[in-house]
Amino acid sequence: xxxxxxxxIRLIRLGNPNDFSKQSGxxxxxxxxxxxxxxxxxxxxxxxxxLPTYTAGIFYHLGTFLSIFLFFIFLFDIEFNKVFNTxxxxxxxxxGISGLGILIKRMIKKELLDLSNPDDFISNILVTIFQFATxxxxxxxxxISIYAIAATILLLYLPMGKLKxxxxxFAARYHLGFFYGWRRIWPPINxxx
Amino acid sequence: xxxxxxDKIKLxxxxxxxxxxxxxxxxxxxxxxxxxxxxxxxxxxxxQNSHYVPAKKVDIVASxxxxxxxxxxxxxxxxxxxxxLDESTVEELIDLLYGSCTMxxxxxxxxxxxxxxxFVVQKGRxxxxxxxxVPKTLQATVDAAxxxxxNMGIPTNEFxxxxxxxxxxLKFDVNDDEAIIPLNQENVDVLYTLNPREPKFFPLSISAxxxxxxxxxxxxxxxxxxxxxxxxxxxxxxxxxANVIAQRLxxxxxxxxxxxxxxxECGHGSRAFKWEGPNYIHKxxxxxxxxxxxxxxxxxxxxxxxxxxxxxxxVVTLHDPCNLVREGGVFEEQRYVIRKxxxxxxxxTPHGIDNYCCGGGGGQLAMSxxxxxxMKIAGxxxxxIRNTGATIVVTPCHNCVDQLIQTNVEYKLNVKIMTxxxxxxxxxxxxA
Numbered sequence: 001x002x003x004x005x006x007x008x009i010r011l012i013r014l015g016n017p018n019d020f021s022k023q024s025g026x027x028x029x030x031x032x033x034x035x036x037x038x039x040x041x042x043x044x045x046x047x048x049x050x051l052p053t054y055t056a057g058i059f060y061h062l063g064t065f066l067s068i069f070l071f072f073i074f075l076f077d078i079e080f081n082k083v084f085n086t087x088x089x090x091x092x093x094x095x096g097i098s099g100l101g102i103l104i105k106r107m108i109k110k111e112l113l114d115l116s117n118p119d120d121f122i123s124n125i126l127v128t129i130f131q132f133a134t135x136x137x138x139x140x141x142x143x144i145s146i147y148a149i150a151a152t153i154l155l156l157y158l159p160m161g162k163l164k165x166x167x168x169x170f171a172a173r174y175h176l177g178f179f180y181g182w183r184r185i186w187p188p189i190n191x192x193x
Numbered sequence: 194x195x196x197x198x199x200d201k202i203k204l205x206x207x208x209x210x211x212x213x214x215x216x217x218x219x220x221x222x223x224x225x226x227x228x229x230x231x232x233x234x235x236x237x238x239x240x241q242n243s244h245y246v247p248a249k250k251v252d253i254v255a256s257x258x259x260x261x262x263x264x265x266x267x268x269x270x271x272x273x274x275x276x277x278l279d280e281s282t283v284e285e286l287i288d289l290l291y292g293s294c295t296m297x298x299x300x301x302x303x304x305x306x307x308x309x310x311x312f313v314v315q316k317g318r319x320x321x322x323x324x325x326x327v328p329k330t331l332q333a334t335v336d337a338a339x340x341x342x343x344n345m346g347i348p349t350n351e352f353x354x355x356x357x358x359x360x361x362x363l364k365f366d367v368n369d370d371e372a373i374i375p376l377n378q379e380n381v382d383v384l385y386t387l388n389p390r391e392p393k394f395f396p397l398s399i400s401a402x403x404x405x406x407x408x409x410x411x412x413x414x415x416x417x418x419x420x421x422x423x424x425x426x427x428x429x430x431x432x433x434x435a436n437v438i439a440q441r442l443x444x445x446x447x448x449x450x451x452x453x454x455x456x457x458e459c460g461h462g463s464r465a466f467k468w469e470g471p472n473y474i475h476k477x478x479x480x481x482x483x484x485x486x487x488x489x490x491x492x493x494x495x496x497x498x499x500x501x502x503x504x505x506x507x508v509v510t511l512h513d514p515c516n517l518v519r520e521g522g523v524f525e526e527q528r529y530v531i532r533k534x535x536x537x538x539x540x541x542t543p544h545g546i547d548n549y550c551c552g553g554g555g556g557q558l559a560m561s562x563x564x565x566x567x568m569k570i571a572g573x574x575x576x577x578i579r580n581t582g583a584t585i586v587v588t589p590c591h592n593c594v595d596q597l598i599q600t601n602v603e604y605k606l607n608v609k610i611m612t613x614x615x616x617x618x619x620x621x622x623x624x625a
């Protein structure tokens with residue numbers, strides 16, 4: 001976690017591009033657009049052409065954030081009632097299965113396999129196991145040792161491989177908003193005179 | 194390929210290890226290899242070859258970064274496919290970044306993460322340029338600009354001769370012996386630039402703009418010293434040469450004390466001066482820079498020129514140059530102008546910031562070794578044009594014009610390719 005924060009601090013210290021050209025648009029609006037509509041299937045071709053993968057990706061990432069959130073909850077020994085616990089377990093099973101689906105797609109689709117390296121597989125497996133381990137711990141606290149091993153390996157690996165996109169994703173969307181906003185490309189203007 | 198020395202490797206790696214801001218670091222660390230960008234690339238669309246997936250282009254640059262700048266890359270390179278910057282990597286870099294990318298930026302807009310793939314490709318080209326691996330054909334175009342002041346190597350006397358007979362044509366066309374194409378005048382409102390393809394191959398587009406300036410009663414001039422709007426060093430990735438070329442235009446603006454710099458219909462040229470130029474020369478420009486597309490729209494909006502909305506009856510479509518639209522933010526102005534002139538205007542699908550590249554971008558027109566690929570990807574544009582049923586294709590970019598003319602022949606489209614200025618000039622109503 002600390003290493004991820006260091007990545008973030010480094011990015012913040014390096015700061016925004018110092019652009020000498022004359023700004024034409026609104027960076028704030030473009031950045032907001034970058035994180036919202038620009039990512040929706042209505043606007044993003046990579047989403048609307050691959051809706052099953054996009055949907056699996058959304059579930060998978062929501063499951064990851066939920067698991068990280070629950071990691072902190074477990075640290076404070078907070079417990080949920082049975083119904084809420086069941087809902088969380090159900091969601092994590094769906095997100096974990098989504099992760100497995102993405103992993104299988106990577107293994108069988110030639111374009112993806114050509115693009116992949118061992119880190120891609122390791123990262124997916126670690127996160128998927130972490131999600132299942134979180135579900136397992138919610139189901140029964142006796143599985144704490146399995147959970148602890150899964151969480152430790154994941155957290156140790158997190159800042160080194162592709163998983164550090166946890167930090168860089170937000171920076172990338174911001175930079176896209178900055179670039180397109182500066183030049184008045186985002187948010188798209190559709191008006192007739 | 195010239196031998197790769199340690200000095201060259203050092204020069205190349207410096208591009209990836211020096212950070213002016215957080216942008217490069219961000220985009221080198223963001224790609225998750227999801228491969229969903231594939232269909233956004235015209236090269237992949239026509240070939241369905243994994244070699245052309247845009248993420249591959251990011252990955253080859255990022256893999257070199259990882260090898261020399263990350264813990265895993267330095268110690269367990271196989272884990273992240275971190276690559277040495279060796280001769281085989283350089284060969285692949287050249288083919289992927291110069292030979293398989295028009296720098297159209299469509300993949301960036303549709304990347305699931307938000308990786309600025311176009312920016313990473315530019316950085317990769319910058320590495321290759323520093324190491325001396327710019328394709329000779331592309332470098333020849335840059336050299337012509339560096340050595341002669343324009344990328345076609347047109348001698349000044351040939352240029353002035355061309356302008357002289359164009360001026361005679363203008364006098365005849367507007368029926369006014371006082372009509373001129375002013376040269377090198379100080380304190381004008383507009384210094385107009387040209388794509389050197391205009392004096393060399395398409396002089397009528399200069400006539401068209403001169404006629405528009407005449408109708409608008411504009412205070413304008415051309416410079417015989419520096420009129421070239423293009424900057425092929427933007428494509429080659431050589432920042433020093435890009436700086437020299439951009440500086441020349443800035444110097445001429447300052448020398449002539451012009452108030453507005455109007456960039457001719459050239460997608461990359463307008464981007465290279467309006468958006469990248471100030472960063473090349475590290476200077477905020479003290480004058481207005483705008484494209485001729487914006488100026489034409491301004492003239493019509495303000496009533497400085499009048500156009501006949503009934504003269505043109507044919508079906509017209511518009512090709513959006515990537516660097517003008519997706520990378521330059523000029524989207525509505527050309528549509529405003531066309532709607533004032535053409536009753537039958539049909540958009541391509543997709544269009545605007547989603548439009549497909551014609552195939553001539555990224556310096557492809559200059560790199561004859563990739564002509565086969567270039568004309569193959571042109572098939573996508575040909576299909577788009579055919580689907581509109583248009584007989585006139587307007588595009589505000591001379592490189593796109595060149596590519597579309599070849600596409601027209603190759604794919605037997607039987608359409609007429611025009612610039613926006615030509616369309617406006619044909620529709621002008623000249624006051625008596």
